Amino acid sequence: MDTIIKSEDEWRKDLTPEQYAILREKGTELPFTGKYVDNHDEGFYTCAACGQQLFSSEAKFDSGTGWPSFTDPMNLEHVELLADNSHGMRRTEVICKRCGSHLGHLFNDGPIDKGGNRYCINSCALNFEKSDT
Numbered sequence: 544m545d546t547i548i549k550s551e552d553e554w555r556k557d558l559t560p561e562q563y564a565i566l567r568e569k570g571t572e573l574p575f576t577g578k579y580v581d582n583h584d585e586g587f588y589t590c591a592a593c594g595q596q597l598f599s600s601e602a603k604f605d606s607g608t609g610w611p612s613f614t615d616p617m618n619l620e621h622v623e624l625l626a627d628n629s630h631g632m633r634r635t636e637v638i639c640k641r642c643g644s645h646l647g648h649l650f651n652d653g654p655i656d657k658g659g660n661r662y663c664i665n666s667c668a669l670n671f672e673k674s675d676t
């Protein structure tokens with residue numbers, strides 16, 4: 544995989560302020576505000592910073608949390624998981640492996656019949672490409 548390395552100045556230029564705060568400063572959008580929370584269209588979600596394919600609509604489920612939630616990434620190689628002990632919590636951070644941008648967190652309270660993962664991802668960190676069926 545090609546990796547994308549940019550200076551923070553370049554990222555700031557290429558991203559909206561809202562995207563920059565989440566992708567590069569590890570922010571979190573407010574629940575139920577993101578544009579993909581209730582998106583049920585078929586297609587795939589890409590990294591808003593670098594365009595890499597990350598999640599399929601097939602893995603999306605309604606978690607009730609207010610953030611787009613997925614049971615698994617399209618390809619485990621496309622994400623990096625890191626221990627995150629910030630804000631007094633033990634969480635697992637989900638990062639785009641191609642560009643190093645913050646996407647969200649991984650929790651283990653997802654659907655049990657699908658392995659129990661809940662990738663809790665900021666809408667702002669994603670773009671959606673609808674399948675043309």
Ligand code: FE
Binds near residue numbers: 641
């Ligand atoms: Fe990326």
